[in-house]
Amino acid sequence: MPESRLLDATFTALADPTRRAILARLAQGEATVAELSVPFAMSQPAVSKHLKVLERAGLISQAKEGARRPRRIAPERLAEANRWIERFREIWEPNYTRLDALLEDMKAADVAAAPSANEEGTA
Amino acid sequence: MSTEDTLPPAGPDPLQVTLPGDTEVHVTRLFHAPRHLVFRAHTTPALLQRWLLGPPGWEMPECEFDARAGGAFRYLWREMESGDSFVISGRILELEAPARIVHTEVLEMPGEPPTAASHVHTVFTEEGAQTRMVMTMRFPSREARDGAIAAGMTDGMEQSYQNLDMLMEDGAAAA
Numbered sequence: 303m304p305e306s307r308l309l310d311a312t313f314t315a316l317a318d319p320t321r322r323a324i325l326a327r328l329a330q331g332e333a334t335v336a337e338l339s340v341p342f343a344m345s346q347p348a349v350s351k352h353l354k355v356l357e358r359a360g361l362i363s364q365a366k367e368g369a370r371r372p373r374r375i376a377p378e379r380l381a382e383a384n385r386w387i388e389r390f391r392e393i394w395e396p397n398y399t400r401l402d403a404l405l406e407d408m409k410a411a412d413v414a415a416a417p418s419a420n421e422e423g424t425a
Numbered sequence: 426m427s428t429e430d431t432l433p434p435a436g437p438d439p440l441q442v443t444l445p446g447d448t449e450v451h452v453t454r455l456f457h458a459p460r461h462l463v464f465r466a467h468t469t470p471a472l473l474q475r476w477l478l479g480p481p482g483w484e485m486p487e488c489e490f491d492a493r494a495g496g497a498f499r500y501l502w503r504e505m506e507s508g509d510s511f512v513i514s515g516r517i518l519e520l521e522a523p524a525r526i527v528h529t530e531v532l533e534m535p536g537e538p539p540t541a542a543s544h545v546h547t548v549f550t551e552e553g554a555q556t557r558m559v560m561t562m563r564f565p566s567r568e569a570r571d572g573a574i575a576a577g578m579t580d581g582m583e584q585s586y587q588n589l590d591m592l593m594e595d596g597a598a599a600a
Contacts, residue, residue, distance in 0.1 A: 317443065317445050317451070358446065382571075386444065390442050392480060396479070396480065396481070397477055397478060398454055398476075400476035400478065401456070402456065405456055405466060406458075408462045409459075
């Protein structure tokens with residue numbers, strides 16, 4: 303399901319498991335600070351702190367409905383984050399695959415340069 | 426839900442990439458090699474030119490790396506088919522072999538002034554016979570971070586990504 307792929311990208315974007323869980327909850331539907339504090343058993347100020355981080359990262363937005371301020375997932379930003387990470391991988395995974403191969407060559411050269419260690423049966 | 430930081434892709438040594446905020450990139454990779462070799466591969470020009478190459482079709486014909494605090498480095502990449510090129514250059518702030526490199530870097534696209542500098546902190550930690558690399562890149566702005574992956578992107582790829590974005594938005598709206 304496309305949305306779960308977007309959520310995966312967001313999960314990889316966040317270092318904090320509580321914020322990831324808040325985002326997963328918002329993916330099911332918008333919620334206010336009060337509504338979020340119940341399932342997370344957190345104080346409202348604690349929830350607000352997490353929401354501020356998510357808002358600053360542009361992953362959620364705030365709607366105004368009279369006195370309610372429900373938070374919603376911002377799907378465009380999830381798509382952007384996912385795209386950025388995919389492009390980064392496209393550049394860096396081949397680099398690291400090449401580095402893996404180079405390191406194998408370097409390990410072999412290291413061993414070849416120290417034959418006495420091998421004869422003693424170390425490593 | 427997993428308590429892991431990321432949902433890594435399949436593969437023996439997954440590259441883990443996270444975006445903790447608007448301006449940072451956090452990269453982790455495990456190497457099956459001792460730390461002094463991984464560090465050497467990151468700081469020796471002849472070795473860098475063998476792996477730090479980017480997407481297919483690119484080579485690094487010029488590579489300078491003065492491996493000391495205060496030293497400068499410069500990488501020039503060229504796409505073999507089009508001749509397009511760009512440079513990343515910068516200065517090493519701290520270098521503590523084989524554990525740590527702190528440096529700043531700018532991106533130089535042809536015909537444009539260099540970007541504002543990013544700050545990169547790379548740590549290598551031994552894990553038995555393996556080495557874990559953790560790299561934290563801090564860009565001066567979100568736009569700068571966005572631009573960092575655009576270097577070398579062809580028009581065709583840009584169009585593909587726009588199509589992908591539209592599909593994802595449709596998917597998110599429909600869900």
